[in-house]
Amino acid sequence: MRGPLFYAKILLFGEYGIIKDSKGLAIPYNSYQGTLKKEENLNESAALSNKNLCLFYTYLKEKTVEFPELLSFRLEELEKDINEGMYFDSSIPQGYGVGSSGALVAALYDKYANNKITVLENLTRDKLLQLKQIFSIMESFFHGKSSGLDPLNSYLSIPILINSKDHIEPAGIPSQKEEGKGAVFLLDSQIIGETEPMVNIFMNKMKNEGFRNMLSKEFSAHTDACIDDFLKGNVKSLFGNVKKLSKVVLDNFQPMIPKKFHQVWQSGIESNNYYLKLCGSGGGGYILGFAPDFEKAKEQLKDYRLELVYRF
Structure with missing residues (x-):
């Protein structure tokens, strides 16, 4: 069978x-x-x-x-x-x-x-x-x-x-551009994450009014803008919004980002070669990456295992 x-x-x-x-x-x-x-x-x-x-x-x-x-x-x-x-x-x-x-x-x-x-x-x-x-x-x-x-x-x-x-x-998503320079990729943290503890951390953070405001104003606004750009194929605008989202996640979701990736995350934002975000609940597993030029991102992240998901 x-x-x-x-x-x-x-x-x-x-x-x-x-x-x-x-x-x-x-x-x-x-x-x-x-x-x-x-x-x-x-x-x-x-x-x-x-x-x-x-x-x-x-x-x-x-x-x-x-x-x-x-x-x-x-x-x-x-x-x-x-x-x-x-x-x-x-x-x-x-x-x-x-x-x-x-x-x-x-x-x-x-x-x-x-x-x-x-x-x-x-x-x-x-x-x-x-x-x-x-x-x-x-x-x-x-x-x-x-x-x-x-x-x-x-x-x-x-x-x-x-x-x-x-x-x-x-949802209809734009078809991939096989020769495109930009990419969505997965970065392997080589750490197994567990969903339940991460969700519990999030629920505890939600008791804080400042965190709730950040979520409804910044996090949700950047997420909605990213989705809108992705579905419409507005690639340039998408990377600008993903960068903002990446910053907000680094500032507010640190327990969900494995410690050894805090600097890797920051380096992407500073170099503009890639921007990282959580893939699922975080705590390990894959980290999702967006790169305007995948070759440059691969070079900067040469110590890590990357998997290509989608090309722009």
Whole structure:
């Protein structure tokens, strides 16, 4: 048995802001993917995945009782497949902010949900919100609290624009320029990040009025401007706004940036060769970078592993 592939995702803009209802833009990232598989003899990582699926099955069973109007799964079939050695075979790095648990949730929904909303039908706003709600409940098993956006992105495999908590829509993004000098890239921190502690830090910071003002005035304004520029292909303006966003994040989200990258972050802002921002909740994993000239950024960041995501 082997199921369809579900891809990683990158939240280009909106990390933390979307928790507090500002805009976000998420895109699928096809370099990493996962699929459900079933085998009799499992290696160590497959056996661990199978064990986690067992725990997830118990969680789903409870949640279907709690939310019968939203969740309906063929649980007996799921239990049987888990007992027969089903696991999630994934190349998506865990704790890296690119949606490893989201892809798993999307795969399970796709295979076991009753009356599932499919990618092929007319995706109205109501259907998108319903999917997001379902995925939010499912993915909360992994993080304690989930927006449901990662699985939504992985399941639909299309860019998604988050206007607010109750207003999401598919987004058309400009096609890549294969020969373009500018780029979006991932920088590997080589540190595994954990979502829940980072979200807890953020929630504690939200008790501070100054932090709340910064979030609603500066952070959200720069994020919204970046999304607008990106979708319209205003590259020059985009880099100006990403630089402002990068500064605000460095000044206000330091616990989410691994210490050894504080200076790397600052150097990008000073040199204008690249600008860094959080990828997911931070604390490790990938850091997202934007470079007006990718070759110059690569030269300045030659001590780090970079992955190209998108060319301008």
